[in-house]
Amino acid sequence: MLPPEHLIAMLNKKFPSLWQDIDECRAKHSKSWPGWCFIRRDELADIIESYQSSPPPNGDQRMKHFSRIRLATILAPWRVSKTVYRFDSDIYHALIQTSLKGNIPVELLFRLPEWAVYIETPGLETYFGPSQGFVASLNYSPRTDGQVTLSLLSLNGDDFMIEWLYVKENLTIEQSLAQSLERWHTMVAGMKLSRPEEELSLKDVTAHVSQLVNLLLYICQVNSEYYDVRCADGSDRVPGNPQPKKTKKGLRYFSPDKPTVWECGMRQGAELRRALSEQAEWRGGTHRSPVPHTRAAHWQTYLMGEGSRKDPAKGVRVLKWIHTILVNARKGDAGVPRDT
DSSP states (O other), X not given: OOHHHHHHHHHHHHOTTHHHHHHHHHHHHGGXXXXXXXXXXXXXXXXXXXXXXXOOSSHHHXXXXXXXXXXXXXXXXXXXXXXXXXXXXXXXXXXXXXXXXXXXXXXXHTTOSSSEEEEEEEEEEETTEEEEEEEEEEEOOGXXXXXXXXXXXXXXXXXXXXXXXXXXXXXXXXXXXXXXXXXXXXXXXXXXXXXXXXXXOHHHHHHHHHHHHHHHHHHHSTTOOEEETTOTXXXXXXXXXXXXXXXXXXXXXXXXXXXXXXXXXXXXXXXXXXXXXXXXXXXXXXXXXXXXXXXXXXXXXXXXXXXXXXXXXXXXXXXXXXXXXXXXXXXXXXXXXXXX
16 A cells, blocks of 8 residues: 555545545535646635534644644545656656755646646655655645645655645745745644644755655656556556546546556666766777767756747746756667566
8 A cells, every 4th residue: 555545544534524525525616726726725624624523622633633634635636546656766866866946936836747646755865754755736725815835745654744835936945945834833833732843944844845846847847758557558648637427426536446657757767877878988988979978957947938039028037947968869769678
């Protein structure tokens, strides 16, 4: 069982009618929500609070109640797709080691291929311990002036950590996290917990979240490379939001029996390894031809807009993510190794 499935099972046990109630809420209201939102977090909070006979009596109970709402907000959209994104090992390590500089490229985050994604993070050590993977999703609420947040649920078995970014223009990851951590610490202080909650370090959280956002932005690219491991015929199927099914009780979303695994960057990873091999062979030689090499993953600013080439004043500067680039490599199919 995948780590997100453990927490979904816990929510199932605590709130047996939760998923049906979410489907009914979507049937009534989803046409007024953005397409990237599965269920607004204030609507989901109202659903869960309707199960309570009385408000949580103390700070610890309020914290646990709040944690369940946050978990359900992130896991509800993942439950209906149950997809796993698995990176080529070399691409994965290159991404998590890349430094993020400049403002968050907000427009890319709205290109998530599904309402929620689970990305594996093998061997990732964080400030709170090891992490097997994380679920990411976007949400908003009119109760917070419609501010969009990116929630990141890191998992290791039944243990989890939730971090979130305010999705705003002209903010770096550190600035966005500073705002969310300030709100979090204020909220924790207001709950008057019987035990003090550890204050999170902005530096540690920024370092961890930057790794996750690198992986997330990779799969948000227009030219992202996906491969469904179930498609032996090599078809070009791409991920997307599932459709509801008609039932006697209305439209329902049913959780798949098994996860779908999308491999990411496998072909590019093979090409990178070939280029590095060629580079090693050429090293120390006398041939003057250009040596195959890689250009590290990086952020790059583009000037977008009609007429911007001739008149920069007409353009808009947009920060975009450029993945690792192969330079002077041989043309041709690198071949992607597959398990047999």
